[in-house]
Amino acid sequence: MRASGTASGYLSAAPLALLFTVAYLVPVGILVIVSLSASTSGFDFTLAHYVEALTNGFNLGILSDTLVLGLQVSFATMLAAYPIGLLFMRCGPRGRAIIVFLILLPMLTNTVVRTFAWMIILGREGVINISLLSIGWIEEPMRMLYTRTGLIVALVQIFLPLMALPINASLARINDNLVKAAEGLGASRFYIFRTVILPLSLPGAIAGFLLTFAGSSTAFVSQTLVGGGRQIFMPLLIYQQAIGVQKWNAAAALSIVFAIAILAIVFTMNRYSRKYLRGMDA
Amino acid sequence: MQIDRRTMLSILAGSAMAGAFPAMAQSKEVFIATYPGSVDEGFKAVVGPQIRQKFGATSAFSPMLNTDLIGRIQASRNNPPFDVAIWDNGPIITAKQDGLLEKFSEKDSPNYASMPANLRDPDGFGPAMALTSIGIAYNPKKIKTPPTSWNDLWNPEYKGRVGIVGPASTLGTTFLIEVAKLRGGSETNVEPGFAALKELLANVGAIPPNPGALTTALSQGQVDIAPNFFNNVAALKARGADIAFAVPSSGLPLQTVTAAVIKNARNAELAQKVVDLLIDPAVQAQLEAAPWIMMPANPKVALTGFNRDVGATVGEVLKRGIFLDWTKFIASRPGWVERFNREIRV
Numbered sequence: 001m002r003a004s005g006t007a008s009g010y011l012s013a014a015p016l017a018l019l020f021t022v023a024y025l026v027p028v029g030i031l032v033i034v035s036l037s038a039s040t041s042g043f044d045f046t047l048a049h050y051v052e053a054l055t056n057g058f059n060l061g062i063l064s065d066t067l068v069l070g071l072q073v074s075f076a077t078m079l080a081a082y083p084i085g086l087l088f089m090r091c092g093p094r095g096r097a098i099i100v101f102l103i104l105l106p107m108l109t110n111t112v113v114r115t116f117a118w119m120i121i122l123g124r125e126g127v128i129n130i131s132l133l134s135i136g137w138i139e140e141p142m143r144m145l146y147t148r149t150g151l152i153v154a155l156v157q158i159f160l161p162l163m164a165l166p167i168n169a170s171l172a173r174i175n176d177n178l179v180k181a182a183e184g185l186g187a188s189r190f191y192i193f194r195t196v197i198l199p200l201s202l203p204g205a206i207a208g209f210l211l212t213f214a215g216s217s218t219a220f221v222s223q224t225l226v227g228g229g230r231q232i233f234m235p236l237l238i239y240q241q242a243i244g245v246q247k248w249n250a251a252a253a254l255s256i257v258f259a260i261a262i263l264a265i266v267f268t269m270n271r272y273s274r275k276y277l278r279g280m281d282a
Numbered sequence: 283m284q285i286d287r288r289t290m291l292s293i294l295a296g297s298a299m300a301g302a303f304p305a306m307a308q309s310k311e312v313f314i315a316t317y318p319g320s321v322d323e324g325f326k327a328v329v330g331p332q333i334r335q336k337f338g339a340t341s342a343f344s345p346m347l348n349t350d351l352i353g354r355i356q357a358s359r360n361n362p363p364f365d366v367a368i369w370d371n372g373p374i375i376t377a378k379q380d381g382l383l384e385k386f387s388e389k390d391s392p393n394y395a396s397m398p399a400n401l402r403d404p405d406g407f408g409p410a411m412a413l414t415s416i417g418i419a420y421n422p423k424k425i426k427t428p429p430t431s432w433n434d435l436w437n438p439e440y441k442g443r444v445g446i447v448g449p450a451s452t453l454g455t456t457f458l459i460e461v462a463k464l465r466g467g468s469e470t471n472v473e474p475g476f477a478a479l480k481e482l483l484a485n486v487g488a489i490p491p492n493p494g495a496l497t498t499a500l501s502q503g504q505v506d507i508a509p510n511f512f513n514n515v516a517a518l519k520a521r522g523a524d525i526a527f528a529v530p531s532s533g534l535p536l537q538t539v540t541a542a543v544i545k546n547a548r549n550a551e552l553a554q555k556v557v558d559l560l561i562d563p564a565v566q567a568q569l570e571a572a573p574w575i576m577m578p579a580n581p582k583v584a585l586t587g588f589n590r591d592v593g594a595t596v597g598e599v600l601k602r603g604i605f606l607d608w609t610k611f612i613a614s615r616p617g618w619v620e621r622f623n624r625e626i627r628v
Binding site: 040058119120123124125126143145146224225228229230232236237240242243244245246247 | 447448450492495503620626
């Protein structure tokens with residue numbers, strides 16, 4: 001019985017597996033082949049593009065800066081998501097439904113549109129500058145668009161749902177009696193957060209962190225439009241190489257290096273956090 | 283929601299049918315790649331109806347950058363996604379080298395005879411259908427003295443008010459070369475240009491990622507003075523924005539926009555006719571008018587409105603204009619893009 005159940009399980013997963021193979025693994029395979037070739041017409045093996053990608057200090061600087069951006073955005077998003085999660089924890093079913101709806105609401109708008117909205121908000125004659133100038137808080141418009149801070153703020157808003165939803169889910173699973181017990185024993189609110197709530201919600205936070213990290217370090221449109229042409233991150237570098245100057249092979253090698261760097265970070269964090277969580281259970 | 287097998291089958295059958303219909307209509311449809319912005323809007327409003335009326339065919343227009351276009355055609359050479367495309371001077375060289383274009387059948391084109399020699403592709407791939415010029419765009423409310431030279435961008439008064447773009451775009455490449463020329467360089471020696479751009483950084487308020495974003499930055503007051511295409515400025519001005527265009531004293535950099543048939547176009551004969559239609563004086567005159575304000579290439583078309591800011595006639599514009607020889611520097615351009623990334627930063 002059980003064996004046939006597994007067999008039919010495999011069978012019903014087959015279409016998706018096939019789609020995944022054809023639509024994802026094959027293109028990635030082609031990308032690897034292109035990255036190892038000296039030209040786009042025919043295959044002519046070379047490691048030169050990888051040597052260039054890994055030894056060119058300028059490219060490496062962009063790679064590390066892109067990963068740092070991803071980490072900055074993920075930490076900032078986590079800081080923004082926890083208060084929402086704590087509120088969520090205290091709400092009844094109705095309140096929780098409203099919070100989830102509000103978190104999901106921005107996702108109904110395309111990322112490109114949200115990015116343009118941020119350009120209007122952050123611009124020199126944008127909503128923030130005009131308001132602050134008119135109430136006399138600032139004398140000169142502040143520079144926010146095309147700055148790193150502006151970019152991080154925009155990315156935090158764009159990726160907040162990916163962080164808030166898993167954090168909410170793990171906070172909702174925490175047994176309320178644990179919090180009450182801690183309160184009964186005289187623990188302060190911050191102490192309860194640090195020793196009970198935070199550790200128990202870590203699985204959700206880690207999932208959200210990884211999603212936000214992978215998403216924000218590769219967010220081509222937002223990085224380019226809000227970050228501007230002077231801050232160059234890996235997606236724009238790859239785009240310029242492939243589309244701007246038609247160096248497809250070099251662009252493919254950069255893409256592979258970038259993908260591996262992100263995977264390595266995601267993998268390491270995942271492994272490390274699992275070990276930590278297991279240690280906590282014991 | 284529950285979907286039973288029958289509903290699923292009818293959905294599948296329906297989508298299969300929908301997929302089959304375009305195949306049937308294929309012989310009467312032409313796919314044209316245009317430029318983003320007013321060019322695309324003009325093509326949809328003017329060229330689309332003409333194609334239907336003259337050839338009884340439907341048309342679809344896709345706005346995109348030339349560099350994207352090359353990638354898309356290369357990805358599917360045998361079944362290209364477009365039949366006709368318009369090209370900037372730089373990318374058309376790559377397209378020709380990569381064998382992406384079909385020769386233009388000049389003898390079948392009644393309008394080709396009126397095109398001046400320097401507006402015909404030297405390798406026979408088609409006529410220029412429009413001219414784009416590059417100059418200084420500025421906000422006349424903020425910049426009180428109209429600029430007359432590229433050197434005005436270095437005016438210390440404009441600290442933080444200048445916008446530029448990198449040489450990955452036609453605009454950025456042209457700007458770099460023109461600045462280099464002013465400082466003793468040339469199309470092949472942009473060293474003085476890079477030195478000048480480094481000095482300009484003190485004034486630069488924004489380096490948007492592409493010319494379109496630079497135009498947005500101008501219209502939103504992010505910057506007040508920047509090199510830009512005349513077409514972008516005219517389109518904004520037509521909508522009532524505070525923007526003006528100044529022709530640099532060193533000359534008006536001109537580009538040709540060449541219309542060419544894509545190799546392996548599904549309907550090559552119709553595609554050739556569409557290219558002829560694009561240089562037809564009547565079609566050109568409609569595109570010349572507001573709100574599209576395209577600078578026509580056919581000298582038979584009279585200039586009106588904003589286009590007269592650049593010259594009284596197409597002939598005069600051609601006389602004032604400077605054409606860069608893209609074949610001379612197209613190979614150096616990737617190096618310039620990298621160098622700009624590396625050196626022109628915060």
